[in-house]
Amino acid sequence: MSLLAVGSIAFDSIRTPYGEEKNILGGSATYFSVAASWFTQVAIVAVVGEDFEERHQQIFHARGIDTSGLERASGRTFRWQGEYGRDMNEARTLDTQLNVFEGFQPKIPQHLVSAEFLFLGNIHPALQLHVRRQLSGAKFAAADSMNFWIANTPGELSQTLKEVDTLIINEGEAKMLSGRQNLWQAARAIQAMGPRRVVVKRGEHGVTLFNGEEVFSIPALLLEGFRDPTGAGDTFAGGFMGHLARSQDLSDANLRRAVVYGAVMASFAVEDFGLRRLLTVTRQDIEERVRQFTRLTHFDV
Amino acid sequence: MSLLAVGSIAFDSIRTPYGEEKNILGGSATYFSVAASWFTQVAIVAVVGEDFEERHQQIFHARGIDTSGLERASGRTFRWQGEYGRDMNEARTLDTQLNVFEGFQPKIPQHLVSAEFLFLGNIHPALQLHVRRQLSGAKFAAADSMNFWIANTPGELSQTLKEVDTLIINEGEAKMLSGRQNLWQAARAIQAMGPRRVVVKRGEHGVTLFNGEEVFSIPALLLEGFRDPTGAGDTFAGGFMGHLARSQDLSDANLRRAVVYGAVMASFAVEDFGLRRLLTVTRQDIEERVRQFTRLTHFDV
Numbered sequence: 001m002s003l004l005a006v007g008s009i010a011f012d013s014i015r016t017p018y019g020e021e022k023n024i025l026g027g028s029a030t031y032f033s034v035a036a037s038w039f040t041q042v043a044i045v046a047v048v049g050e051d052f053e054e055r056h057q058q059i060f061h062a063r064g065i066d067t068s069g070l071e072r073a074s075g076r077t078f079r080w081q082g083e084y085g086r087d088m089n090e091a092r093t094l095d096t097q098l099n100v101f102e103g104f105q106p107k108i109p110q111h112l113v114s115a116e117f118l119f120l121g122n123i124h125p126a127l128q129l130h131v132r133r134q135l136s137g138a139k140f141a142a143a144d145s146m147n148f149w150i151a152n153t154p155g156e157l158s159q160t161l162k163e164v165d166t167l168i169i170n171e172g173e174a175k176m177l178s179g180r181q182n183l184w185q186a187a188r189a190i191q192a193m194g195p196r197r198v199v200v201k202r203g204e205h206g207v208t209l210f211n212g213e214e215v216f217s218i219p220a221l222l223l224e225g226f227r228d229p230t231g232a233g234d235t236f237a238g239g240f241m242g243h244l245a246r247s248q249d250l251s252d253a254n255l256r257r258a259v260v261y262g263a264v265m266a267s268f269a270v271e272d273f274g275l276r277r278l279l280t281v282t283r284q285d286i287e288e289r290v291r292q293f294t295r296l297t298h299f300d301v
Numbered sequence: 302m303s304l305l306a307v308g309s310i311a312f313d314s315i316r317t318p319y320g321e322e323k324n325i326l327g328g329s330a331t332y333f334s335v336a337a338s339w340f341t342q343v344a345i346v347a348v349v350g351e352d353f354e355e356r357h358q359q360i361f362h363a364r365g366i367d368t369s370g371l372e373r374a375s376g377r378t379f380r381w382q383g384e385y386g387r388d389m390n391e392a393r394t395l396d397t398q399l400n401v402f403e404g405f406q407p408k409i410p411q412h413l414v415s416a417e418f419l420f421l422g423n424i425h426p427a428l429q430l431h432v433r434r435q436l437s438g439a440k441f442a443a444a445d446s447m448n449f450w451i452a453n454t455p456g457e458l459s460q461t462l463k464e465v466d467t468l469i470i471n472e473g474e475a476k477m478l479s480g481r482q483n484l485w486q487a488a489r490a491i492q493a494m495g496p497r498r499v500v501v502k503r504g505e506h507g508v509t510l511f512n513g514e515e516v517f518s519i520p521a522l523l524l525e526g527f528r529d530p531t532g533a534g535d536t537f538a539g540g541f542m543g544h545l546a547r548s549q550d551l552s553d554a555n556l557r558r559a560v561v562y563g564a565v566m567a568s569f570a571v572e573d574f575g576l577r578r579l580l581t582v583t584r585q586d587i588e589e590r591v592r593q594f595t596r597l598t599h600f601d602v
Contacts (some may be wrong), residue, residue, distance in 0.1 A: 069581075086482050181387050204484075205506040206520060217597050219507060219518035222485040256600040276395055278346040290602050297517050299557040301591050 003245040005032045006045045006106045006131050007121020007144075007234070009052070009070075013095075014273060016085040018227040024274035025056055027078065028121035028144065031231035034278050035238025035265040038286060043112050045069035045131070049077040049100040059275065068109045072102040088229055089199040089203055093291075099211055107133050117245040119237060120164065122146050125156040131150035132163050140244060142166035142199075144237065150177050161194040168199040168237050183208065184215075198239070199259070201233050209259050216256045221267045221292060228273045232266045233276065239265030264289045306333045307346045307432050308422020308445075308535070309379055310353070310371075314396075315574060316384040319528040325575040326357055329377065329407075329422035329445065332532035335579050336539025336566040338364035339587060341537075341547040344413050346370035346432070350378040350401040361577065362430045369410045370598050374401040389530055390504055407432050420538060421465065422446050426457040433464050441545060443467035443500075443539065451478050462495040467557040469500040469538050486508065499573040500541070500560070501535050509559050517557045522593060529574045533567045534580065540566030565590045 007028035014021050029046040035044040043066035049055075051073065060067050078101035082091040106127055118123075118135050120128040120143040128143050135141070143164045149157050150173060161167065167190060175181055178189035187198045187210040198210040206219040240262030247254055264286055271277045308329035315322050330347040344367035349357075353373065361368050370416040379402035383392040407428055417435050421444040422516040429444050436442070444465045451474060452457050458478075462468065468491060476482055479490035488499045488511040497509040507520040541563030548555055566589055572578045 088482075181389075182525070182527060183523050187523075199436055202506070205503070206518075208520070208523070214408070215523055215597055216600070217507075217520035217523070218600070219509070219520055222484050222488075222516055222518070224483070226483060253601070257602055260600055260602060294600075296516055296600065297600075299517070299519070299595075299598075300554070301558055301561060301595065 004115035031234035032238040035240030124195030235269040305416035332535035333539035335541030340543030536570040537563040
């Protein structure tokens with residue numbers, strides 16, 4: 001097993017201008033692992049409650065995802081309820097029930113400790129650091145974070161940043177973390193905190209990778225149908241790291257390719273609610289969309 | 302003369318978080334023509350007042366810009382005062398004095414009526430249409446517009462859109478004009494109004510070209526120094542059309558190149574106040590920045 005993700009599993013209730021779904025399977029570990037499963041074998045470490053049923057488990061197994069690190073706790077699974085307005089850029093949270101996620105202490109099964117690619121989903125930075133130190137041999141360790149941890153646990157987050165080599169973060173949070181409005185300056189300031197790579201997720205405006213001194217930007221694919229942005233960021237991370245773990249190549253050219261694969265997977269995720277589109281995609285769909293990205297961005301001078 | 306621009310000349314007073322300048326030469330015809338002058342010979346049709354001095358005229362002449370269509374009216378030149386907040390995305394207008402621009406009736410000198418490339422800057426759509434009909438032989442006619450005309454002169458704007466082949470417009474205004482929040486849908490709706498090409502200026506998020514069925518997106522160059530966004534859109538249009546007029550090639554591949562040249566010129570414009578950086582740029586600077594765009598966006602799969 002070369003790729004491990006630690007994060008959340010949730011039941012989401014989502015309303016967008018294009019529809020509404022209640023209690024559908026979501027969470028960072030879910031979107032990440034389903035996206036990555038199109039590229040490589042992936043394992044998750046997460047916690048679920050008693051309401052997590054065999055049919056949910058089956059979704060992971062059908063994608064070949066290793067769930068030996070899935071802990072079942074008494075109580076209910078993490079639940080999130082949110083809605084998106086007309087511009088779909090930001091969710092308004094209507095309700096959060098942490099449930100079993102509140103006491104989550106990631107436990108890494110022995111056979112996963114040797115994973116070379118590690119994704120630390122958006123959980124408490126002290127837990128991220130704890131996992132990072134258990135997988136000290138991982139050659140590529142990426143973390144996500146969010147405004148809540150930036151504001152409330154800056155010391156722990158700072159320590160985590162010193163020990164990961166890649167931060168995958170939203171544009172607004174990159175600016176908040178660095179205190180800089182200029183994205184170039186924000187990324188350079190974050191690199192000075194530890195990670196040599198900063199991947200900035202910019203939603204409908206694409207993704208920018210700062211890899212050492214190199215910078216790579218890709219716009220978002222323009223989609224006629226765009227129904228639900230939930231999980232797009234973790235889906236991006238899953239495609240990005242799935243490609244890296246499959247290819248075992250950390251060159252700048254291959255990191256750029258990984259950004260494209262991440263963006264491709266995210267472009268599928270947002271076309272329908274929850275995992276629906278990600279579960280029906282085919283290898284041909286993925287390759288066709290890579291070609292669309294090439295057509296979208298190609299020029300020669 | 303193959304390229305003609307009709308638009309405004311203004312004296313701008315601008316405050317940004319990076320400084321302040323008073324009464325500096327600006328306006329859509331100014332930024333457009335200075336940017337285009339790096340690529341081809343360009344002429345402007347505009348109006349100025351008695352406060353437009355020989356030293357202002359010299360700025361155009363030093364760039365080889367044909368000012369035979371520059372009308373001198375009694376009164377003062379158009380003046381605009383604005384400021385930008387921390388995110389630099391939108392100007393707050395503090396004062397607008399239309400002055401001689403209020404009664405502007407573009408008069409096209411006879412030797413310019415045969416221009417093949419026509420840029421209709423952001424003026425009343427009825428005036429744009431009037432000019433367009435005088436240059437009925439132009440093989441590439443592009444118009445800009447803004448929220449004010451979309452809201453207040455929809456009938457005239459609709460007529461203008463039927464008779465131009467390219468609309469160059471801000472993202473927010475594209476959404477307003479079409480009534481669509483989804484950019485793909487917005488562009489398709491605008492194409493249905495007339496122009497087969499829609500160029501959407503997205504500020505710090507780059508530019509998207511809808512050319513018939515083809516779509517091309519380029520992210521903005523990330524700049525360490527970004528001091529004043531005033532004029533960036535018209536500078537983009539000047540580089541875009543300057544390249545087209547120089548090359549006389551309207552293929553999709555060349556339109557993509559033109560977008561890159563437009564974005565390159567805009568990236569210089571925003572590095573300093575007013576025209577300052579655009580006047581000191583060199584051919585080598587332009588080519589080096591084209592290479593930066595290539596590095597920023599290149600991937601192979």
